[in-house]
Amino acid sequence: MIRLAVVSGKGGTGKTMVAAALADISGVPQVLADCDVDAANLALLLAPRQLTTEEFRGMEVARIDPDLCRDCGICADRCRFGAIVRRDDAWTVEPLHCEGCGVCAYVCPMGAVRMEPHVCGEIYTSVTDRGNLAHARLFPGSGNSGLLVTEVKKRAVALSEGADLMLADGPPGIGCPLIATVSGMDAVLVVTEPGISALHDLARLVTVCRRFGVRIFVVINRFDLAEDICREIEDYCAKEGLTVVGKIPFDPAVVAAVRAGRPVTRGDSPAAEALREIRESLFSGLGLI
Template sequence: MKQLLILSGKGGTGKTTIASAFIKLSKAKAYADCDVDAPNLHLITKQNSLPKKTDYYGLPKAEIDIELCIECGQCMQNCRFEAISADGKYKVDPFACEGCGVCELVCPVEAVTLKPAVAGELLLYTDGEKVFSTAQLKMGSGTSGMLVTEVKKQMKSAAADVEFAIIDGSPGIGCPVIASLSGVDMVLIVAEPSISGISDMERIINTAAKFGVKTAVCINKFDTNMQNTEKIENFCKGQGISLLGRIPFDLDAVKAINNGQTIVDIDCASGAAVKAIYSKTMELLFEEGGGLRS
């Protein structure tokens, strides 16, 4: 399965807007939303069936058996996360507990145990021949990178015979992005012409380079700052990174998204630009070889 990952380095650049357009243009039979902290691809890619839901277990959480507890205070004194309080009875705050196990280790009467805890929920939509994999991390839960890995595994397992998949990645360069990058064939980075946008683009390019993944860039809302657009273009040229196109700022695109449509569902300037970028992306993805190209 060829996997195209769409990243941005920061939120709000239009990554999901472009991912949803690519899904529509390619008539993708397998796709995933790996932004498990705030998934929103499902808002545009309408699903005709209810998802199969599976609990995702992250790090275990400590629990105190009040029948065994002798209230010695060792657990609370040794918890570096201040997750244990003694308001009448000793208890653990599950949002603060990191599951390190120190409290279990120091308890003299074995009143503390680490128990599996649900940290999120995997969702799998199967609509005819289409497979859409996503997830939602619970508030305050960690291990988002591990959940992203499960999202991708779920997609590949359910769409084992599909040749091509599109993945909408997470913003930033943290664990979810690292997990998103693992095993993909190409990364399309959506950049915006702002100071922070340029900085974040450079960071995600450097991160992708560690994986040796074929990388390309497109510029969204390029006409909002032509000077910074030129900086992005010069950077890509200097690094030998394919620049696949520019997308103009387009109020019609905003209206389409607000109506639950992709920008290629309507006749608009941004949609036309994305169609051209899509064609170049597919050509680059399926060409022989990998890595960066000039």
């Protein structure tokens, strides 16, 4: 099974639009994963039917037992994150501020503080007319997004029997969620756009992805909005030995399709045609056709 992640160096490049389009027209047995757990949107374009929901427990957080606490305040003095506060004449823990370090439990002379698992998200498995989908939602303010991405990928693998392709919609940027997404993949498709910041972030993303030994392909979205910068991106890719599998023109049909909650490839338009050509070039390079 080929494992492909669609990623981007910055948000707003059209990454999820491209991932949904490729899922729609792949034509091979596949399993899908939405690894952008902070803002999972792939399901919005593929109309999934949800099968299972599972709590995701990330790092532990502290909890103070008021029956054992003797109000000494040592835990609050030692907490470097300001997570232990005074409320209703008692010490309590603010879960959003707790980093799970366990210092408070270590220094408490009465054993009144203990570390407990904290529910910080949900993991879903769903079915679409283009294959099974693993996706998740990280609760606002929660950490451990990289760990949740890893769990999503595990669910996708469990759903992948008979699949020739695992297609993951990755997160933007180069942080922990991106690293968790790219790890173990065979290839990445980087979606960029003709902008100075996009070119800068493309270079950073390529540097990170190369650490994982994955094959790197590039697609330039809305290339005709700034063709001079588009040429700079193409020059950069040529210099770095990166394969540009295609360019997508600016197309109002894309906005209309996203608003309607469907992949743009469900209709005929310049962008849809470009995506079909990208599919041919990309899948040929991956050995899927």
